[in-house]
Amino acid sequence: MDLNDLQLDADGKVTLDGIYNEATPVPYFSTLRRLGYAIPQNAKPVFTRVFSAYRKLHRKRRLRLVDLGSSYGVNAAILKHELSMQDLFDRYDRKQLEKETRASLMACDKRFYAARGADSSLTITGVDRAEHALDYATSAGLLDAAICADLEEKDLQPSDVEKLSDTDVIISTGCIGYVGEQTFSRLLAGLGPQRPWMAHFVLRMFDYRPIASLLAKFGYVTEQLSGRTFPQRRFASPEERSEVLGRLAEQGIETRGMEGEGWFHAGFFLSRPAADASALSLPDILSVR
Numbered sequence: 001m002d003l004n005d006l007q008l009d010a011d012g013k014v015t016l017d018g019i020y021n022e023a024t025p026v027p028y029f030s031t032l033r034r035l036g037y038a039i040p041q042n043a044k045p046v047f048t049r050v051f052s053a054y055r056k057l058h059r060k061r062r063l064r065l066v067d068l069g070s071s072y073g074v075n076a077a078i079l080k081h082e083l084s085m086q087d088l089f090d091r092y093d094r095k096q097l098e099k100e101t102r103a104s105l106m107a108c109d110k111r112f113y114a115a116r117g118a119d120s121s122l123t124i125t126g127v128d129r130a131e132h133a134l135d136y137a138t139s140a141g142l143l144d145a146a147i148c149a150d151l152e153e154k155d156l157q158p159s160d161v162e163k164l165s166d167t168d169v170i171i172s173t174g175c176i177g178y179v180g181e182q183t184f185s186r187l188l189a190g191l192g193p194q195r196p197w198m199a200h201f202v203l204r205m206f207d208y209r210p211i212a213s214l215l216a217k218f219g220y221v222t223e224q225l226s227g228r229t230f231p232q233r234r235f236a237s238p239e240e241r242s243e244v245l246g247r248l249a250e251q252g253i254e255t256r257g258m259e260g261e262g263w264f265h266a267g268f269f270l271s272r273p274a275a276d277a278s279a280l281s282l283p284d285i286l287s288v289r
């Protein structure tokens with residue numbers, strides 16, 4: 001894949017649709033390796049402290065997570081199996097896997113992740129519209145369950161609603177901007193009276209305020225981590241860089257030291273029921289050891 005030949009989407013980002021729903025994770029990781037994709041790794045310390053704070057406040061050790069835009073289970077690999085992005089890039093290096101079929105690689109991965117062991121205190125359900133990616137992640141043992149749905153377009157099915165039962169925290173590291181209020185409205189409908197915490201990393205070019213406003217109607221309070229952003233990946237081409245920097249400038253967003261250095265950057269948002277937000281602030285959470 002020649003990154004310079006990729007088309008830009010409506011948001012000014014290169015279209016990487018060809019890697020998100022392949023038979024194996026190899027195209028996904030080989031492409032993102034070239035872009036220095038780092039956000040799941042950068043998000044882990046924040047997620048870990050959010051989970052610790054949730055356990056402290058709710059006196060609960062085992063947590064049920066929902067990962068929006070879970071793809072091939074990258075967040076699960078990092079959060080449950082103590083792997084790094086470099087570990088995943090090395091594992092799925094294309095040259096080592098040219099002769100592997102989907103079935104053989106999946107079987108190999110199932111043995112690999114089982115042998116590594118997993119954090120038994122976390123159960124992760126993935127939500128994505130990429131059927132092949134979800135099937136691979138669940139079959140390999142990365143995701144505990146999966147919901148294949150485009151919640152921008154359709155409601156959850158009854159069988160999917162059952163998989164959301166007792167959700168404690170909903171996380172994401174890159175899907176917001178592609179999903180918005182419709183997805184969260186349908187998730188909340190499926191959750192019923194449940195009010196899980198929502199911890200999201202959002203590219204600075206996308207506005208989280210419409211989602212925060214929707215969540216507020218359901219009793220949520222949203223806090224944004226101030227003074228810090230998180231690198232997501234390098235720009236794929238000069239055209240992407242120019243387009244994104246122009247859009248950020250139109251929004252009055254300062255890019256020096258961040259996007260101006262050639263990287264997408266994300267902010268972190270934590271949305272919680274008002275009682276939880278008043279009991280423990282975001283700065284307090286990020287100081288939890």
